[in-house]
Amino acid sequence: MARNALRNGPPEPGPAANGAKTTPQKQAVENLDRVIHERIRLGVVSALAVNTSLTFTELKNLLSLTDGNLSVHSRKLEEAGYIVCTKSFEGRMPKTEYKLTESGRLALEKYLAHMEALISATRAGSR
Numbered sequence: 001m002a003r004n005a006l007r008n009g010p011p012e013p014g015p016a017a018n019g020a021k022t023t024p025q026k027q028a029v030e031n032l033d034r035v036i037h038e039r040i041r042l043g044v045v046s047a048l049a050v051n052t053s054l055t056f057t058e059l060k061n062l063l064s065l066t067d068g069n070l071s072v073h074s075r076k077l078e079e080a081g082y083i084v085c086t087k088s089f090e091g092r093m094p095k096t097e098y099k100l101t102e103s104g105r106l107a108l109e110k111y112l113a114h115m116e117a118l119i120s121a122t123r124a125g126s127r
Contacts, residue, residue, distance in 0.1 A: 035080045036111045040073045045108050048100035056096040082107055
């Protein structure tokens with residue numbers, strides 16, 4: 001059960017059960033985009049942000065992933081509308097190509113700004 005809670009993201013922010021106040025840092029972490037925050041998906045989105053498109057094989061090799069791992073994570077990004085997948089043939093060989101959508105680019109920019117704010121808040125709090 002706890003495993004599913006992690007997979008589906010954190011509960012909606014609200015008052016702490018023990019009456020403690022939610023810190024800005026804790027709220028920032030709770031509000032992270034869980035689709036992009038996962039290491040492999042962040043790698044895929046980042047790679048596509050700096051390339052017009054990449055094939056399945058290019059992404060797999062670039063990120064040192066297995067076929068299954070890339071398939072699962074790319075599908076999650078597709079379902080979120082962050083990437084688009086196009087399947088075609090080159091000669092008789094299948095070709096799967098990925099591109100970052102505008103929604104994906106905006107989500108990445110928002111995620112990066114969120115992380116920068118979290119880092120700044122953490123640095124300011126440690127002084």
